[in-house]
Amino acid sequence: MRRRLLLVGGVTLAGCAAAAPMQPGGDTRGARLVAAYPDHLAAVEGDTLVWRDGARMPIGASQPARDFETMLRSATIADQLRQYYVTGPMRGAPPRDHSPGRLRNAAFFERMYGDCRRGETARHLRPVTWMPRTRPQVLLVTTVNDVATRLERVIASLEALPDRFKGYLVPAAGTFACRAVADTGMPSIHAYGAAIDVAVRQSDYWIWSRARGEIPYRNRIPFEIVEPFEAERFIWGGKWYHYDTMHFEYRPELFV
Ligand SMILES: [Zn+2]
Structure with missing residues (x-):
């Protein structure tokens, strides 16, 4: 969704349990990230x-x-x-605070x-034409990590789906937007041009539920x-406990 441009502050949420332990082992994790x-690491x-x-960044593995x-x-x-992000159809709702991809090191993405x-x-x-055969819409997407080209391959596959699926996709709610995530105040992947929100009409977003607890x-x-x-290698916000079902972002390091 098009969240408000908000670079500081945000809603404070109720306290939550610690995230699940890292998996798999540490060496594998670092190697997978690189x-x-x-192109960068x-x-x-x-x-x-x-x-x-030659730049060096602390990983923080011992914390x-x-x-x-x-x-x-x-x-x-x-x-x-x-x-980690698990591909394939979901088997039930995500457990509490299981939102693979929501944890992002801002310095890492800003450098990239x-x-x-x-x-x-x-x-x-660069401009990418979203759903050119259904309802053409020009959107700006980053060329870093070939994200724009990857999205064009996604689009080709989506265009090949039966027409009944197109209503979920058009019009897209946006790609690049220099903004923060609504509830955290941290930069969104939209701020890097490496995310897309599909159509709002049949999407769900946890903030809209106004749930307490x-x-x-x-x-x-x-x-x-x-x-x-x-x-x-785009992750889907529909697999998050704090779900955002229109949202996709390029996060290849999270796939196992
Ligand atoms: Zn989004």
Whole structure:
């Protein structure tokens, strides 16, 4: 959805249990992160992530899990890898605080895609025509990590679906937007041009439920829509406890 442009603050939520433990083992995690972003990352050395340009970042692997709401606002690179994304049709609602992809280390993504507030992200954006045979709509998507080309392959698969699926997709609610996530105040992947929201009409978003305490899960998006995105390593917000069923973002490091 098009959340408000909000760069500070946000709604404070009720306290939550700690996230699930990391899985699988530490060495595999680091190797998987480097393999997921080969244009940018060179190696993991101990608790340091080494970038191809020589930059070094702390991973934070020795830090124990904190409560989920705290990690949402200050995720380390290790936190970002705590919850893996499982492909395929869902078997029931996501467990409490299982929202693979919501934990994001802001410095990591800003270094990779640029800071939109300084105009750095805009230099990497190019137009992509969303659903050209159904209802053409030009959207700006980053070329970093070939995200724009990957999305075009997703679009080709979505266009091949029967017409009954098209209503979930058009018009898209947007891609690039220099904004923060509504409840955390942290940069959204939309701020990097590496996310897309499909049509709002048949989507569900946890904030709309106005639930207090436990959030009742809701989704109307069929898996046929999700599958082509997963094939190109976009995660789906419909697999989050804090669900956002119109939302897809490129997060190859989370696939196992
Ligand atoms: Zn979104």
